[in-house]
Amino acid sequence: MHFENSLTFARQLDQSDPLRSYRDRFYIPERNGKPLTYFCGNSLGLQPKTVRHALDQELAVWQQHGVDGWFEGENPWLTIHQRCKKPLAQIVGAKPSEVCPMNNLTVNMHLLLTSFYQPRGNRTKILTIGGDFPSDQYALETHVQSRGLKPDEILIEVFPRTNEYTWRTADILDAIEQHKDSLALVLMSGLHYYTGQVFDMAAIAQKAHKAGVLVGFDLAHAVGNIPLQLHDWGVDFAFWCSYKYLNSGPGGVSGLYVHEKHHETALPRLAGWWGYDESRRFEMTKGFVPMPGADGWQLSTPTVLAMAVHHAALQITAEAGMKALRQKSELLTGFLEFVLNETADLTFMTPANEAERGCQLSLLIPKNGKSTFNYLAEQGIIGDWREPDCIRLAPAPLYNTFEEVWQVGEIFRTK
Structure with a gap:
C-alpha cells in the first residue's frame, strides 16, 4: 500500500478497517481522563470488557x-x-x-x-x-x-x-x-x-x-x-x-x-x-x-x-481470526515504520520484510534512548524499554488504530 503521512489518511484507514469495532471491546488505559496510546501489547495485552462477567x-x-x-x-x-x-x-x-x-x-x-x-x-x-x-x-x-x-x-x-x-x-x-x-x-x-x-x-x-x-x-x-x-x-x-x-x-x-x-x-x-x-x-x-x-x-x-x-x-x-488480524497488523506496523522514517532518523532492528516480523518495531537508539522513551511516556505513548538501547513499539490490531500510529510519528517529529 502507498502510505501518506497525514491525519486524514490515517483516519481513512481506520474507517475502512474491518476490525475497528474490536477496540470497543477492550478497556483503554487513561491518564487524567484521556486515553493513552498503548503500544505495549507485546508485554501485556489490554483487558477485554467480557472478563469481569466471566469472573x-x-x-x-x-x-x-x-x-x-x-x-x-x-x-x-x-x-x-x-x-x-x-x-x-x-x-x-x-x-x-x-x-x-x-x-x-x-x-x-x-x-x-x-x-x-x-x-x-x-x-x-x-x-x-x-x-x-x-x-x-x-x-x-x-x-x-x-x-x-x-x-x-x-x-x-x-x-x-x-x-x-x-x-x-x-x-x-x-x-x-x-x-x-x-x-x-x-x-x-x-x-x-x-x-x-x-x-x-x-x-x-x-x-x-x-x-x-x-x-x-x-x-x-x-x-x-x-x-x-x-x-x-x-x-x-x-x-x-x-x-x-x-x-x-x-x-x-x-x-x-x-x-x-x-x-x-x-x-x-x-x-x-x-x-x-x-x-x-x-x-x-x-x-x-x-x-x-x-x-x-x-x-x-x-x-x-x-x-x-x-x-x-x-x-x-x-x-476476529488470525488472517484478518495479520492483515491489519502488517498495515499498522508498516504505517508505523513509514511515519517514523518520515519524521525521525531511527535505526530499526526489526526486519523490513513484513513477512519476517510481527506487530512490533524495535528502535535502536544508542544515544539518549532512555530519555526518548521517557518523553514518549510523558506524551501518553506506552511502549517498552529494553536495556541497553532499545524501544519496542507494538501496535496490536485488536485495539490500536492508524490514527494512534500517526500521532506517534508526530510526537517523534516534535521531540
Missing part, C-alpha cells in the same frame, strides 16, 4: 455451589480447560487434542523438555538461538544441569552475523546440518522478543526432521500475533503464555501443544493427578495413566478464575 459467573458458582462447582452447573469446573481447546487450536493451527491450557510458560517448557529432550549416544546437544528470551536461557541451562550435563558442552547457540541484528534462516539451517549427528533437539523462540523477528518455523522443522531431530518452539511472542500452522508444519511441541497478544491477564494461564504423532508414544514425563485419565481420576490409585493427547501433560488442579479470563479473551481472538 463473576465463576464466583457465583463458587458462592452457590462450593466444592460441587467441580461437577454441577452448565459448565462444571472439572472440564473447564476443554472450553479453551477449540479456540486455542484455531489460533495455533492445531487439532483440539493437541493443545491444552495449563500452568505457566516456563513450567510447561520444563515439562516438555522432560519428555522431548532425550540425550542418547552421540545425540546429546540442543540447538537454540543466542540471546533468546532470558527465561528460556535459564530454563535450558538448569534443565541440562539437572540431567548431570554441562550447558557449555550441550547448548549450541546460533547468533546473527557481525553487524546484523537479526538471524538469517540459512544460518540456522546450516547449523542444524553441521551438527545433525550430535543434535537431540532444536528448541528456540518462534518470534524473537527483542527484535520482533519471525523465524521460518516450517523450514526449521523440516530441516530438523530431515536430520532425525525433534523440534519445539517458544511461542510467547508469536501466539495471537502471527498465523501459525503447528500441525501442518510437523512441529513436535510448543508452549506459550497468554498475557501478551491473547490478552488473558497478568501472569495468565499458559498453554502447550504436542503433535498427535506423539500421543501414543510412551514418552517420559513429570506427572500430576490432573493429567491422569479423567474417567478414573477420583479412584486415587497408584500408577499414572495419562489423559489422551496434550491433556496428559497437565499437573495440578487448574486455576478456575484464570481459566475463565483466558476463555473470555480467547473467544475475541478466535472470532
